[in-house]
Amino acid sequence: MRFNRLALYGLLGIAALMILAPVFIMVSTSLKPMDEIRDGSIFALPVEPSFDAWREAWSGDCSQTAGGNCGGLSSSFLTSVKIVIPALFLSVGLGAVTGYALAAWKMRGANLMFAALLVGMFIPPQVTLYPLIIMVRELGIFGSIPGLVLVHVIWGVAFTTMMFRNFFKTVPQDLLKAARIDGAGFWPLFWHVMLPLSLPILGVAMILQFTYIWNDFLLGLTFGGRSGQPMTVALNNLVGSQFGEKEYNVDMAATMLTALPTLAVYLLSGRLFVRGIAAGAVKG
């Protein structure tokens, strides 16, 4: 018994170490000046820790580095926020209403719609990239934030609809009947009965969509253009386009800055997330 405990904690410790080692290296490297990086081991702790690299990664200007894509990530951070917020609320909101309609109301063609959703969920975005580009171009919003938001909503809504539909399908029929007898139509039933029931699922959908959209690179690169360049694309440019010596400390700091918002969302909503998962948010 005691040996089992020990073995368990040993294994957990090793797993944690393997995951945390790169994080440690990133944090420590980002705090070192370049000469410490050049001369020391990557496992060494910074001798003279400083936040210069973080400042540079966030708001550096182009005076020290050559090339087109330089500068800090602060402006693309704002762009990412402008993309994520509307895309998040639109994809989750639309998914909630569509999933509710599919689950709680008898609709003509509901089965066909359901099949389309399944296809929508499992086709990789690369496959439909080209037709999407044409579509967005024809709408005249290619290479802009609204264009990118639209694409994210299109991609997210199949997934969120499925999540809400599956949850709303578990709501007992008698409850829907009671609401009909009470005179609740489509919107009152959604607003007063179904949406409050779905709060845990709503939370999970928000968190997952936030993560997908924030971390997206491919769609941002393809549809964002110059004005709609999200943080991930800017990070890639920053890390990939420096001339001369690689500034590892700046790269590490920039990477962590980009990952920070999703990390924060997970840490702040951990409880809710687990509760939503337990409520069956991400099954089938």
Add this chain to the structure above:
Amino acid sequence: MNGVELRGVTKAYAGLTVMKDINLEIEDGAFLVLLGPSGCGKSTILNMIAGLEPVTGGSIHIAGREVTELEPDERDIAMVFQSYALYPTMSVRRNIGFGLKMRGMPKADIEKRVDEIGELLQITPLLDRKPSQLSGGQQQRVAIGRALVREPSVFLFDEPLSNLDAKLRADMRVELKRLHERLGRTIVYVTHDQIEAMTLATKVVVLDKGSIQQADTPENVYRRPANKFVASFVGAPTMNFIDGKLVQDGDGIAFDGGSGQLPLASLPTRARDLIGQPVTLGARPEHLMFDDLGANARVLLAEPTGPDQYVRLAVAGSEVTARTGPEQHFSSGTDARIMIDGARVSLFDPESGRAIL
């Protein structure tokens, strides 16, 4: 006239007929119980009255108005479900007031009505709780409150007591009956429990396989069942059925079960017309009496239940159950003599199962 009328109502699911030609008149103020085994179509009828299921054919009238094409909330009905179906995220107060809110009633009026209902059903201390913080019996009270608050012409109940334990069920039954007497509103009540039907109903409609078998007062359904199905579904222990024929027995009539005769004292004289033709005798346990002048029977088993005892007997080639008081002692394997009260038995046509006496 706040009654309900179903005229030639039929229902089919995907071409499969589950209700055939239902004609039913429910008078204003009646407590009508739809009684039948699971799957016979009780809920389907209730849902069609409520407007939750469209009818395939025929028409439905509530309070003298045709409602066949109307939505549930336009029909002036309220419904109570077996699962209570309370809104889980709303307080009891909001649950009860929700229907009024949907009708656009001002907030202050809703509050007043909800408070009145809370007092009537003695749930005032529960008004600010969530349904999950209530016991089953309390939830059912709230569900009834949600129906009452709207003051509809007709209340629909779908097996409202099935999820409660036996003691609570008996209490709620009494309360429902009181409530009905007090409000005088029309109630349509679905159950598979014959005790509920017998105790609550002013009229019982017995259903089987999607059609009405008998619609009558509880007394008549029990005393004069229209066919073998009704006779066997209503009453516990169930009615005894013996196939055979009526024969002349001196001045009177006896029943010949093939391997022995049973005297049927005071059978109505009309029964003479049936002498010689095959019949199924239907005798309830209390119609069998232990009497020294009766036919020979053998005791198989005695089951005392407290106030009564049920005695299994072999008589005239069949096994029957007799009901008697607890005083007399019966041992298995001994002989007894039984008589059948001809004034109370039923006779059925063995082919169709229809009552012929």
